[in-house]
Amino acid sequence: MKALRIAxxxxxxxxxxxxxxxxxSSSTPSATASGxxxxxxxxxxxxxxxxxxxxxxxxxxxxxxxxKINYQAVxxxxxxxxxxxxxxxxxxxxVATLDMTWIPEYASQGxxxxxxxxxxxxxxGRPIAAQYTPGALHAMTYQGHLxxxxxxxxxxxxxxRADLFKQKGIAAPTxxxxxxxxxxxxxxxxxxKAVKYGFQVLPDTFHFAQMLFQSGGTILNSDDTQAAFDSxxxxxxxxxxxxxxxxxxxxxxxxxxxxxxxxxxxxxxRIGMFLNGPYMMGILKSSAPEQKGEWAVAPAPINTRPGSxxxxxxxxxxxxxxxxxxxxxxxxxLLTPSQQIGVYxxxxxxxxxxxxxxxxxxxxxxxxxxxxxxxAVFLQAMSTATPFPYVKPWxxxxxxxxxxVTSALLGKQSAADALKGAAGRTNDLLAGx
Amino acid sequence: MxxxxxxxxxxxxxTGYALIAxxxxxxxxxxxxxxxxxxxxxxxxxxxxxxxxWVGLHNYVALFQDPRFLRSLSNTVxxxxxxxxxxxxxxxxxxxxxxxxxxxxxxxxxAIFLPVTTSLVVVATVWKMLLNDQGIVNAVLSFFGLSGxxxxxxxxxxxxxxxxxxxxxxxxxxxVVFLAALQSIPHDLYDAARVDxxxxxxxxxxxxxxxxxxTLLFVFVIGIIGSFQVFDQMFVMTQGGPVGSTETIVYYxxxxxxxxxxxxxxxxxxxxxxxxATLSAxxxxxxxxxx
Numbered sequence: 001m002k003a004l005r006i007a008x009x010x011x012x013x014x015x016x017x018x019x020x021x022x023x024x025s026s027s028t029p030s031a032t033a034s035g036x037x038x039x040x041x042x043x044x045x046x047x048x049x050x051x052x053x054x055x056x057x058x059x060x061x062x063x064x065x066x067x068k069i070n071y072q073a074v075x076x077x078x079x080x081x082x083x084x085x086x087x088x089x090x091x092x093x094x095v096a097t098l099d100m101t102w103i104p105e106y107a108s109q110g111x112x113x114x115x116x117x118x119x120x121x122x123x124x125g126r127p128i129a130a131q132y133t134p135g136a137l138h139a140m141t142y143q144g145h146l147x148x149x150x151x152x153x154x155x156x157x158x159x160x161r162a163d164l165f166k167q168k169g170i171a172a173p174t175x176x177x178x179x180x181x182x183x184x185x186x187x188x189x190x191x192x193k194a195v196k197y198g199f200q201v202l203p204d205t206f207h208f209a210q211m212l213f214q215s216g217g218t219i220l221n222s223d224d225t226q227a228a229f230d231s232x233x234x235x236x237x238x239x240x241x242x243x244x245x246x247x248x249x250x251x252x253x254x255x256x257x258x259x260x261x262x263x264x265x266x267x268x269x270r271i272g273m274f275l276n277g278p279y280m281m282g283i284l285k286s287s288a289p290e291q292k293g294e295w296a297v298a299p300a301p302i303n304t305r306p307g308s309x310x311x312x313x314x315x316x317x318x319x320x321x322x323x324x325x326x327x328x329x330x331x332x333x334l335l336t337p338s339q340q341i342g343v344y345x346x347x348x349x350x351x352x353x354x355x356x357x358x359x360x361x362x363x364x365x366x367x368x369x370x371x372x373x374x375x376a377v378f379l380q381a382m383s384t385a386t387p388f389p390y391v392k393p394w395x396x397x398x399x400x401x402x403x404x405v406t407s408a409l410l411g412k413q414s415a416a417d418a419l420k421g422a423a424g425r426t427n428d429l430l431a432g433x
Numbered sequence: 434m435x436x437x438x439x440x441x442x443x444x445x446x447x448t449g450y451a452l453i454a455x456x457x458x459x460x461x462x463x464x465x466x467x468x469x470x471x472x473x474x475x476x477x478x479x480x481x482x483x484x485x486x487w488v489g490l491h492n493y494v495a496l497f498q499d500p501r502f503l504r505s506l507s508n509t510v511x512x513x514x515x516x517x518x519x520x521x522x523x524x525x526x527x528x529x530x531x532x533x534x535x536x537x538x539x540x541x542x543x544a545i546f547l548p549v550t551t552s553l554v555v556v557a558t559v560w561k562m563l564l565n566d567q568g569i570v571n572a573v574l575s576f577f578g579l580s581g582x583x584x585x586x587x588x589x590x591x592x593x594x595x596x597x598x599x600x601x602x603x604x605x606x607x608x609v610v611f612l613a614a615l616q617s618i619p620h621d622l623y624d625a626a627r628v629d630x631x632x633x634x635x636x637x638x639x640x641x642x643x644x645x646x647x648t649l650l651f652v653f654v655i656g657i658i659g660s661f662q663v664f665d666q667m668f669v670m671t672q673g674g675p676v677g678s679t680e681t682i683v684y685y686x687x688x689x690x691x692x693x694x695x696x697x698x699x700x701x702x703x704x705x706x707x708x709x710a711t712l713s714a715x716x717x718x719x720x721x722x723x724x
Contacts (some may be wrong), residue, residue, distance in 0.1 A: 084691045088481025109480040109693050203675075255672050256565060256585035320482055395692055396501075403676045410675065412588060425500070432495075 040068045041326040044083070044093040046076040046313075050282050052342035052349075053097070053334065060333050067326060087111055092318035094327035098148060100139055100311040101388055101398065107142035108392035113317040114145040118328040123149070124336055131335075131353050135310055139387040148314030149331055150352035152343045154277035155385035156210050156308040157377045159284075161186070161272045162296035162370055172298040176214075176240060179273075179301035183249035186272035197251035199244050200262045200274040203406040205388075205398045206309050210275055210300060211237030213307025213386060219401075220389045225430055227423035229401065230416075236303070238408050238415035245409060252409060263287045275300055277311075278378040282348015285368050292367065297374035299381065310385035312352060350378050393429040400425040475699035485696065492700035502701070504677050505685040512596055512681060513660040520600045521652050524607025525645075529637075531608065532615045542612075546605035553602065557669035560598045561585065564670075585671055588678035595666050595679055607652055614648035615641065650720045657716070658709055 045053040057071045072093070074082055080102060086092040087106075098106070106112050123131055128149075132140070136150045158179075160172060164186055173179040183198025201207070208229075209219060217233030220226065228234075244250025251270060253262050261283050265271040274280075284295060300308060315334060317327045333339060340356030343349050351357060362375040388394060404422030408415045439447070475492055477485035496502045531542050548556060563569050564584040571581025584594040618641065626636045664683040667673055673680035673688075680688075682705050689698040 080691050081687065084481075084693050088690075088693060088695060105692055110483055111480065111693060252583070252586065254583070254586040255674050256561065256583065256591075256670070399501075399677075403674075406675050407588070410587065412676070 036066070037064045037326050037329045038066050039323045039326060040070055041095070041323055041330055042070040042072070042093045043330065044072050044074050044079070044086075044096040046074055046079045046097050046099075047347055048073070048076065050286060050347045052339070052346040055342060055346060056334055056339050059339075060330055063333075064326075064329075087318050087320065090320060092320055092322075094317065094321040094323045095330050096316050096318065097151065098314050098316045100148070100150070100154070100314050101394070103139075103148055103314060103316070104142065104388075104390045104392060104394040106316070107145065107147040107390070111319055112142075112147040113319050113321065113324060114147060115149060115317065115328070115331075116146045118317070118324060119146075119332075124332050131355065133354060133382065135382065135385060135387070136352055139310055139312075140314065142390050148316045149335060151313045151315045151334060151340075152279070152347070152349045153310065153312035153352045153378075153382055154279065154350070155310055155378055155381040156206070156275045156277055156300055157374070157381050158298045158300050159274050159276060159280060159295055160298060161294055163294040164272055165296075172296070173301040174299070175301055176303045180243065180247075180249070183244055183273065184247070187249040189248065194248050194251070196270055196272065197265075198249040198272050199251075200253050200265060200271045201241055201244050201250040201409065202253050202260060202262075202274075203402065203409050204260070205401045205405070206311075207275060208234075208237060208241065208401060208405045209309045209386075209388070210307065211240055211303070213309070214300070214303045214305060215240075216304050218386075219397075220391070220426075220430075224389050224391050227397075227426035227430075229426075230419035230423035234419050235415045238405060238419060240303070241405070242409055242411075242415065254406070261287075266291070278350035278375065279348065281366075281368075281374060282346075285348055293370045296369055296372050297377045299377055306381070306384040308381050308385040310382065310387045312350075344375070350375065350382075391430065393432075396429050397426045400429070471699040471702055474696050475703050477696045479695045479699075480693040481695050482693075488696070492697050493704070496697070496700055496704065501677065501680070502682075502685055505680045505682050508592060508677075508679060509661060509663070509681045509683075511592060512599075512663055513657060515593075515596050516599055516603075516660050516663075517653065517656050519596070520603050520656065521607055521649070523600065524604055524652070525611050527604060527608040528611035528615055529641075531612055542609075545608050548602045549605040549609075551602075553665045554669055556602050557598060557666045560594075560601075561670045564594055586675055588674075588676045591671050591675060591678045595670055598670070599660075599663065599666055603656075607656075610648055610652055611645065614645050618644035646720060650716060654713055654716055657712055661705060661709055 043053065043057060045051055047053060051073065054071065054073070057069055061067065061069050076099075079097075079099075083092075083096060083098070083106075103112070119128060121128060128146070129137060132150060136153065140146055140148050140150055158172070160182075164170075165172065165182070168185050170182050170185055171178075173182045179199075186196065186198035187194060188196035212219070212229055212234050215233040215236045217231050217237065218228045221228045241250075245252055251265060253260070253265065257264065261276070261280060262271055262274055263283060266274075266284070267288050281297075284291070299306065315331045317324055317331070321327050335353055337353065337355040337359065340351035340353050341359055341361055343351040343356070344359075344362055351359075351362075356362075357379060362379075363373045365371040365373055388398070391397070400422045404413075404418040407413045407421075408418035412418075413421070438444075474485060476489055477487055478492075479485035527545055531538060531545070535541070565571075566581060566583040566586065570584070574581050582590065584590050622640045622644070623636055626640050631639065662683050663681050664687065667679045667681055667684050671679040673684045682701060686698050686701040686705070689695075689701060
């Protein structure tokens with residue numbers, strides 16, 4: 001009886017634990033781009049309410065009435081879990097929006113289709129290489145395989161409250177010292193407590209990389225075998241981020257805030273400046289319409305040189321997609337200039353193909369930004385931006401760097417020690433890949 | 434003429450097998466087969482698409498060399514020890530109080546059980562807002578002249594904050610279970626103890642506690658199994674951070690699964706299974722020896 005009860009407890013525990021083990025393998029289908037577009041096309045989209053993909057689905061359906069399109073909006077925060085479950089259980093989408101920072105993890109495992117095979121090197125009848133910038137092409141390629149098609153790009157610029165700058169007689173900062181001075185002027189304390197902040201300090205690899213690149217540093221060495229972010233440039237970058245917290249001009253915006261965009265702090269006017277990508281244009285317009293005319297965008301202030309991480313959204317076709325031909329046809333459709341403009345029009349983000357990048361709509365004065373055309377600023381940022389290293393353990397390296405940055409910003413370790421620890425972990429991960 | 438047919442004993446046995454067949458089928462398909470598959474995958478590198486590659490015990494060895502896994506293990510153990518000390522203790526105190534004839538007893542019984550009926554995600558989301566540096570907890574502290582704290586942003590307080598929320602949410606369940614057990618202890622025993630001159634502590638020590646022994650076993654076994662699998666609160670409140678201070682074993686397992694390292698994730702599941710099986714066996718033995 002005792003043995004039975006123990007066995008019962010064990011089985012109960014096992015049942016609770018092993019739900020993750022229900023996947024099944026499936027063979028990789030042969031992909032052909034030719035032939036009629038029929039069958040079912042499953043599309044997973046993480047854009048949310050301001051998606052440019054949903055309207056495109058409707059337009060694509062009109063072109064291909066015999067195709068059944070299964071469109072699913074999936075929350076960005078849980079997208080990776082759902083994607084992993086779908087791929088490993090043999091029920092993947094045919095086309096998925098993937099954050100470019102997730103690509104190495106999937107590409108290194110052979111989960112993504114090499115689009116070269118499907119496309120024959122052309123996109124909508126023209127060579128793929130002629131339709132993207134060299135930086136974008138680099139970001140789309142993993143070990144010689146074209147594993148994704150960049151759909152929108154992300155590179156950081158400075159968003160600032162133009163109305164407050166005008167009131168306080170501040171010019172848009174171009175250097176780090178001007179940046180710190182502007183933050184000091186914007187910060188407001190009441191009863192010894194900060195109530196308004198000059199700058200939003202985000203403890204993540206994206207923002208650390210921004211400062212690192214601007215100080216002349218790199219994340220890994222030239223052959224991606226060793227950490228390089230713990231260099232003096234890295235320590236300078238991290239100390240600079242921390243200086244905003246030390247003098248009370250910056251607000252620490254950790255994951256506990258629940259929203260990395262910082263929209264809560266923007267809405268209640270706590271945040272005067274932040275560094276972020278073009279997608280924030282859309283978020284500002286939809287979430288803070290009352291601040292129309294109060295924001296502007298400028299190139300990120302630099303230390304020794306301009307620099308930003310280069311990311312965005314890629315369109316990927318899983319290796320075990322059921323309908324790769326329809327998937328590639330839809331990806332091509334999404335990358336036509338008219339659909340690419342939808343990225344800006346609906347999502348407020350930045351399209352990735354060069355034809356769309358130079359569409360006049362993108363340089364039209366935007367009333368939300370006081371008549372400025374902020375897109376030009378992001379285009380400039382893109383030209384000097386660098387994608388994160390394409391190494392297999394990137395996801396774990398990202399965690400190690402974020403942990404080090406968080407630790408230093410919270411004052412738990414010095415910047416040098418925190419980066420040294422993260423670099424040690426990174427080197428272990430690179431050695432074991 | 435003798436009736437030809439199955440022996441009654443065999444017939445009864447066949448009937449029994451037929452009756453349990455659906456349950457066995459479901460158990461085999463959804464528990465035993467996945468368990469066997471996971472056991473095999475834990476000895477391979479496998480991403481769910483390409484064929485698994487046999488690596489023997491490499492995944493297990495690599496896990497015990499991975500500082501992130503070891504940190505998640507130590508966070509989980511801390512969660513279990515603190516949660517399973519504070520939770521049942523408070524639950525028992527609450528049950529003892531609610532077992533007395535106090536004013537508003539029905540209201541307090543309902544109030545204490547209400548969080549149990551609420552979705553864990555909802556509870557975690559609300560507490561996340563309460564514990565935010567701009568949240569009500571800090572506002573109340575500030576009202577009393579105390580300085581606030583970014584409870585969930587600080588690696589030295591985040592785990593304790595999550596434990597507090599978990600204990601608060603689970604308290605009602607423990608209290609109700611203990612309350613039911615308290616009410617099943619015969620009053621004659623208390624009367625006899627009183628006649629023998631036992632004070633309230635001695636009555637609790639020698640009548641209540643022995644009467645609660647099976648319930649204590651139930652609460653600890655279920656509680657420890659549940660606590661070792663804690664995930665939701667961390668996912669909602671801290672996403673395993675800051676600096677991995679709230680990353681637990683299951684959080685790590687799901688992270689590996691998300692990275693399509695199904696072999697490594699399966700190895701984590703089996704390590705957790707081994708821990709739980711061992712602890713459950715020890716608990717059963719301890720309680721049986723003393724009963």
